Each structure stands twice: as C-alpha cells, then as structure tokens.
Amino acid sequence: MRGRTTAIVTMVGAAAFAAAPASLAAATTKGKTRKVSVNDNYYGPSKLTVHVGDTVDWVWSEDETDVHDVDLKTAPKGVRKFQSDPLSAGESFKRKLTKPGTYKIICTFHEEEMKMTITVKKAK
Numbered sequence: 001m002r003g004r005t006t007a008i009v010t011m012v013g014a015a016a017f018a019a020a021p022a023s024l025a026a027a028t029t030k031g032k033t034r035k036v037s038v039n040d041n042y043y044g045p046s047k048l049t050v051h052v053g054d055t056v057d058w059v060w061s062e063d064e065t066d067v068h069d070v071d072l073k074t075a076p077k078g079v080r081k082f083q084s085d086p087l088s089a090g091e092s093f094k095r096k097l098t099k100p101g102t103y104k105i106i107c108t109f110h111e112e113e114m115k116m117t118i119t120v121k122k123a124k
C-alpha cells in the first residue's frame, strides 16, 4: 500500500516536470516560420536571413522527382548538426534555429550545386 502511493506521487511529479519546459518554450518563443522550396537541384532561396527562434521549413516541390536532403554542414559553435532523411515530392523538414550566426546547408546528393546559406540574426 505504501509502495503504491509513493509510485503515484513519483509519476505525478515526473509529469509536471516534463510539462514545464514545453510550456515555458511556447511562452517565450514567437518565431516565424520561413519556407524554403527544395527543387532539382537547388534550394529557393539559396540565401536566407532569419532571426533567432525562427523555424525554417524546407518543402519539397510537388512536381519534384529527385530525392534530396537537408544537411547542416557548418553552423555556429554549440549548434547541434542536423540532417533530414532523403525526401521527395510533397515532403517537408523543419528546424528551429536558436543561435545567431551562419548556417551552411547542403544536399548530400548534389553537394556541388545544391547548397544554401542561412544567416540567423539576434532577436530584436
């Protein structure tokens, strides 16, 4: 009996702890979402300026036939690198950018020609 009570209290505590960071993030984040189209074989636009907290949403064109990906090649210090799966027509991939600096993105399938630069500025 005593053991069961302890378990319930622990679970409630864990749930409250887990919920706190999410609501905190929602309250402090007013970022915009910026769309980038993924095409054969380029990102549109290839140069983008956003602010800290904005989300970049890469959207694979509907008439797209080739597979492409989004691979963060270089980023400001402390930014965790990311890479999308190889995706095709109609799919999308998004990432929130939370540190200012220059982000260089490439498509690993078309590394020579398919790249983009995102400049993330400090929030105003």
Ligand SMILES: [Cu+2]
Residues within 6 Å of the ligand: 041, 067, 068, 069, 107, 108, 109, 110, 114
């Ligand atoms: Cu590509």
